Amino acid sequence: MQQPIQAQPIQEIELLLVEDSETQLKNYHDAIDNFHETDLGQLYQFRTEIAKNLSEALDKLAKKDFDFAFVDLKLESSSEQLEGNTITTLILDKFRFPVFIISGHIGDIDPELQENMNIFFQAREKGSVDIYQLLKETIDIYKTGVTKILKRNGKVEEYLNRIFREHLIHSMDYWISLTKENKINPYDAVLRHILAHMQEYLEVSENGFFENYHAPEFYIVKPIKQSDLTVFTGDVIMDTTEKKYYLIITPTCDLATGVDREGKPRIPKAKYITLLEINTKSTIDFDAKGNKRVSTHYLPPLKDIFEGGLVEFQLLKSETLENVLDTKKYNIKFSISSAFKKDIVARFSNYYSRQGQPALIG
CATH class of the missing domain: 3.40.50.2300 (Response regulator)
Incomplete structure (x- = not known):
């Protein structure tokens, strides 16, 4: 019936x-x-x-x-x-x-x-x-x-209320102890802790199934992490002369900045930045989209922002940090979000760590 x-x-x-x-x-x-x-x-x-x-x-x-x-x-x-x-x-x-x-x-x-x-x-x-x-x-x-998510009584507020009632109670003793023992303000750490819980809620549906992601979630358009001293792993930059896209693949630890014990800015360890060319002209078939090719990684198109393409693991380029930071030579267009950046780095590392073995007969 x-x-x-x-x-x-x-x-x-x-x-x-x-x-x-x-x-x-x-x-x-x-x-x-x-x-x-x-x-x-x-x-x-x-x-x-x-x-x-x-x-x-x-x-x-x-x-x-x-x-x-x-x-x-x-x-x-x-x-x-x-x-x-x-x-x-x-x-x-x-x-x-x-x-x-x-x-x-x-x-x-x-x-x-x-x-x-x-x-x-x-x-x-x-x-x-x-x-x-x-x-x-x-x-x-x-x-x-978007309006239901962001309004004062929207979905974000609902998650924050749940995190406040059900999760923060288990870690507050730790945060309080930091303020007493080390006399530091853990504000940013607590904020990250809260957002990590919200991300956990968002990774699965209310039925417990993993959610499918969409192309806009792949990118951070208008990069949030910006610095006059460094760039960041996962940034996508464009050569202003050749109009080519490159993905910054240099390890995060080599790009880190901060303040030393004397309060002076600490410059990145990396003098040279490793770039992977993004091929926007290649024919992208089913295998490429599914990342079944070991030498490439698929980047989806994003309307009016990026036509999409393949990160070519074989097309490496080294450029000085000074040049990459020079806006006359390169412009940072967007960043790859953390959920996807880690997989690109892992696949790139795996590609160059392959050893192989001689062919066996019989």
Whole structure:
């Protein structure tokens, strides 16, 4: 007997409308009502809150978590202050959800905000914006789960609460003893300890199965680890002249920096950096993607960032650290995330440690 199809639960999207014009508010609600009549609108329902000035917006933000905000720049026609800039900056800095400025004063967006336009912060002219299309764009972002993950009561908070209640209690005596015995502040160590627990939660599904990873998880775009003194294992750099990509494979211990006993910067041991060329022109077949070739490692493409390619273990290049740090010669494009970097290093090491044996007859 065929099982009945389970109805998909309605997803409720919390939308903050920061707008003082009754006409524009009516336009929003008419578009939302029309959207709810569509097939997509039967699955995703917008719940709106209205704030007509800065004070009301602050009050709404303090009391409720939102997924998106549509913000007008100029909220009081008699005022020269563009309160929408203040509200937008606050949301992006403190509340971590996407903002769409919808205003007749787009040119008055704060210059610092203009420099950081991206998928989480966009601007549209009030007179020409297609609100229905804008609602569909918010759905596309919402489907990724990013707003549910990052909001104050989202998945990250859920994991942090579990780690606080169930795990930290087993190590707090140790951290406290450090502050007493060594008189040091273990803040960064405790932070790493907490994040390590969160990573453990994320490696398997709620059913206990190992999760499949996606191409964006392979990379750290806009590298987090940066230094004027060194580079890092797993950084991918581009030769500014030949436009070739290289992976830095030099051991981490040779690239380490720090401070010596006299408080002076400690420079890396490595004077030369080992680079592996990344072949972006090679035909990538099933064996290459599955890393079944011992001499290469597959790097997946990432839209608008990297076309993908093969790390060629046989194409080694040595370059001085000074040259690699020279931005006129090389640019650091992105880094390989730790989960994948370790496997590349292990496979590269194994490739050059192979000894082989003479062929046997009989």
